[in-house]
Amino acid sequence: MADEVVEASPERVVAVVEQMAGLPWPDGDDWLEWEIDGLAGQTSFLMHVLPLGATSDAAALASLTSPLRRLADQRWGARHRFDATRFTDDADTDPASYDRRSAPAGLVRAIGSDTAAWWRSGKDAVVLIDNSAATPETSKAAVLVLPAQWLSGPGAEEQALRSPLVADFLSGDKDRILPALWAVFKTRDPEVLAPLARALPAIEKATADAELGGMLASNDSHLEHALARIELFGKGVCLCAAYLSHQFYDPGKEEHRGHVRIVETIPDARQWVPDRVCECRDCGKRFQVEQGEYHYTWWKWTEVALR
Numbered sequence: 001m002a003d004e005v006v007e008a009s010p011e012r013v014v015a016v017v018e019q020m021a022g023l024p025w026p027d028g029d030d031w032l033e034w035e036i037d038g039l040a041g042q043t044s045f046l047m048h049v050l051p052l053g054a055t056s057d058a059a060a061l062a063s064l065t066s067p068l069r070r071l072a073d074q075r076w077g078a079r080h081r082f083d084a085t086r087f088t089d090d091a092d093t094d095p096a097s098y099d100r101r102s103a104p105a106g107l108v109r110a111i112g113s114d115t116a117a118w119w120r121s122g123k124d125a126v127v128l129i130d131n132s133a134a135t136p137e138t139s140k141a142a143v144l145v146l147p148a149q150w151l152s153g154p155g156a157e158e159q160a161l162r163s164p165l166v167a168d169f170l171s172g173d174k175d176r177i178l179p180a181l182w183a184v185f186k187t188r189d190p191e192v193l194a195p196l197a198r199a200l201p202a203i204e205k206a207t208a209d210a211e212l213g214g215m216l217a218s219n220d221s222h223l224e225h226a227l228a229r230i231e232l233f234g235k236g237v238c239l240c241a242a243y244l245s246h247q248f249y250d251p252g253k254e255e256h257r258g259h260v261r262i263v264e265t266i267p268d269a270r271q272w273v274p275d276r277v278c279e280c281r282d283c284g285k286r287f288q289v290e291q292g293e294y295h296y297t298w299w300k301w302t303e304v305a306l307r
Contacts, residue, residue, distance in 0.1 A: 197234035
């Protein structure tokens with residue numbers, strides 16, 4: 001488009017834009033050419049693009065884009081501002097930290113603008129890029145239609161999937177899952193557990209058929225307990241409740257981690273070591289803990305009434 005503004009009314013542009021969401025998507029990196037009601041555009045893997053103009057006459061372009069904005073406000077409601085200068089990730093960015101908003105931001109900057117207006121239309125976003133107000137040597141404008149998620153930051157679940165522990169659980173790798181589940185046993189830190197709670201359905205699915213082995217005690221049972229512990233956290237239940245259903249909570253280590261304090265010892269005629277009475281530092285519940293030996297050392301926690 002050389003020094004040209006499309007000959008179309010704002011109403012006609014909006015009518016075409018509303019049909020763009022139904023256009024097919026190309027395979028791979030190819031671009032598809034299309035035409036709707038006499039207006040031509042292209043589609044990439046990311047977005048449908050309708051060029052509106054590229055001209056040295058900024059006023060001529062603005063005479064189309066200004067009423068188009070007002071009509072878009074009427075048609076799609078609230079107008080949002082997209083700041084393309086904030087999102088500059090590229091092919092060299094670590095995929096784990098890549099912000100997907102960088103993709104549309106790159107096109108906004110390529111058209112010579114730092115910002116764009118956009119509206120939600122169902123699951124899609126309608127984006128108007130227009131730099132005519134800055135009166136550059138060549139004013140350019142285009143409308144993009146793309147899935148709205150490309151203009152939104154990662155949600156809570158997506159953020160959770162970036163957690164290293166979540167990634168370990170989802171890896172399918174025994175050598176990563178086992179350290180991850182023991183990390184869950186050891187912590188009450190909300191910053192560690194919150195992403196796991198949000199990603200729990202994905203973790204349960206990914207680990208459903210995991211073969212974790214275990215000689216004296218099944219690692220599958222340890223995994224089951226770790227997931228139950230995450231579920232307790234997600235429900236807001238104090239994690240001392242997990243002590244009742246697993247034999248590997250050493251009260252000495254739990255005290256060292258700051259989770260409980262040992263307040264009393266009680267002789268146990270059945271065991272070589274006395275029982276310990278532990279008080280949860282978070283909720284105040286007390287447990288009597290019996291220690292025994294089989295092929296390994298075990299601890300049985302039983303809740304007791306406060307005196």
